[in-house]
Structures are given as C-alpha cells and as structure tokens.
Amino acid sequence: MLPLMGNCIRTNLAEGGGMTEPVSIRFGDLATASFLDRPNRFIVRCRLTETGEDVQAHLADPGRLKELLLPGATLHLRFVDDPQRKTQWSAVLVLAPDHRTYVSLQAALANRLVEQALKAGIIGQLANWDTKRREYAYGSSRWDFLLKNSKGRQMLLEVKSCTLVQDGVAMFPDAVTERGRRHVQELTRLRDKSGFETAVLFVVQRGDGKIFRPAVHIDPAFAEALKVAHHSGVKVFVYDCAVDPMGITWGRELGMDFS
DNA sequence: GTAGGTCTCCGTTTACCTCG
DNA sequence: CGAGGTAAACGGAGACCTAC
Structure with missing residues (x-):
C-alpha cells in the first residue's frame, strides 16, 4: 500500500459519460473494526476485528453522527501508509444499528x-x-x-x-x-x-x-x-x-x- | 507551450482556552 | 461568566513553479 492508495477511489464511469454506466466510486480493500469512541471530530478510536489492535482512524465527516457512532458499531477502514499523516487508517463506512444498512463516512x-x-x-x-x-x-x-x-x-x-x-x-x-x-x-x-x-x-x-x-x-x-x-x-x-x-x-x- | 509536480489556502465542528 | 479565538487531521481546487 502506497501513495497510490488514492487510486482505490476512482469512478468506473466510462470515458465520455455513458448514460448506462452507473456512477460509482470503489473503496478498495477495507478492514473491519469495532467503534470505541471519538476523542475529537476528526478521530475515531476503534478495535480491528482481525488483530484486536486498537487504532485511530481519521474521520472525514464533521457531522455529529450520534445515531451511527454507537459503541461497538462496525466500521470499515482503509489503511493509508503516508508518513505525513498522524493516523494510518481512514474511516470509510459504518454499519447502521439495523445491521443491514451501510452508511458512508466520507462527506466529500x-x-x-x-x-x-x-x-x-x-x-x-x-x-x-x-x-x-x-x-x-x-x-x-x-x-x-x-x-x-x-x-x-x-x-x-x-x-x-x-x-x-x-x-x-x-x-x-x-x-x-x-x-x-x-x-x-x-x-x-x-x-x-x-x-x-x-x-x-x-x-x-x-x-x-x-x-x-x-x-x-x-x-x-x-x-x-x-x-x-x-x-x-x-x-x-x-x-x-x-x-x-x-x-x-x-x-x-x-x-x-x-x- | 505544456505537462506535471508542488504549494497554499480553504472548508469542516467542536471542545477548550483566553481574555475582558 | 460569556464571547471570541483557536486547534484538531485531512482532502481538494487552483495557483504557481519547473523542466522539458
């Protein structure tokens, strides 16, 4: 994983904008984690499902999100290997309390x-x-x-x-x-x-x-x-x-x- | 001229700090 | 004690710069 990470997010829209091609953005490989808390509006702390390790992830949605960021909520994170960043993970999705609905956490x-x-x-x-x-x-x-x-x-x-x-x-x-x-x-x-x-x-x-x-x-x-x-x-x-x-x-x- | 890389600025919400 | 300022982490646009 490298600076190319950003390339994981690319539209698959055909060049020229075909009407039939869906407009979408792919996330690439994500890891699941369990939400712990949100020390500030930019950061969520969570526990990686695979390793049990506690990590901090950047949160790019400034909203309150209190209906979604409940303790234990399932998050999907992207690993970002950039020495400039303070966090090695970015929060991409959260699974809503209904355990069926995925909600994007990237306002942009x-x-x-x-x-x-x-x-x-x-x-x-x-x-x-x-x-x-x-x-x-x-x-x-x-x-x-x-x-x-x-x-x-x-x-x-x-x-x-x-x-x-x-x-x-x-x-x-x-x-x-x-x-x-x-x-x-x-x-x-x-x-x-x-x-x-x-x-x-x-x-x-x-x-x-x-x-x-x-x-x-x-x-x-x-x-x-x-x-x-x-x-x-x-x-x-x-x-x-x-x-x-x-x-x-x-x-x-x-x-x-x-x- | 131009393609491509780099820099700067802005936006974003909240908690906390400072100052009057 | 309340108002105002600030810092927190990151992405994106566009300006600016550089090398061909």
Missing part, C-alpha cells in the same frame, strides 16, 4: 459523485447543465459547483451530504448548522438579485431512505430557511446512494416533504 464523496453524475447527465433536472467551476466564490460564500447551460445561464449549486435516516425518512441536518442555514438563505437572495439560478442537492449516502424531510426537530431555523428557499424558486433535489463495502453508487431521486 457527495461532491465527487455529483461531479460524475453531472458529467453523465443522470441528474434529470440538471441534464442540460455542465460544470464550469468547482468551489466557486461568489457573494459571501463558496459554492460547490458553478454550472452553465447551452443558453449561457449559470447556476450556483450547493451539495449537502446527508447521513441521517429514521424510519425511512432521510433528514438534514443531523445537528444545528448555522452555516447551512446561511447558505440556503444566501441562495434564496442570490436567486432574486444575481441572475444566477440556484440549487441545493442533498446526497443521501445510504440506501434506506424513502423520502426526504428537513430535520425540523433538530434545526427548525434551517428547516424554515429551506422551505422558504424552495418556495422562492431555489431548486432542491435529493438523491440517494447504494452503499456496500465494495463502493458507493449514485442512486434514485427521493421525494421531499416540506409540510
């Missing part, structure tokens, strides 16, 4: 899947839009994607990674997110004033959601801001993913409930 995968899905033209409402820039700074925020269409219109697209599902309802956020609320409110403002189209795309990085709802009980201000945005013409889309220890694959569009 949402953006990478979206980039591939845009290229492949498989996001229905965005089929005619192409990526012009990533991390595009405009107004007082940085937006995940600046898109353009054939008519020269431009769209600011913000991607949110969602990992919370309860009773088939995918919800965002899993903790109060002032920044998320500001994002949504600014998209609403910019849509009125800037001439940009604006959109929020929630990527549910698990496969057991049937419908999406903003998490009113967790962050009522965010939920209200999203509702207002939606009614003001900010496009809101939700897609889920099929996740297993092999990889993560772009999934279906989910319906939304703003009631």
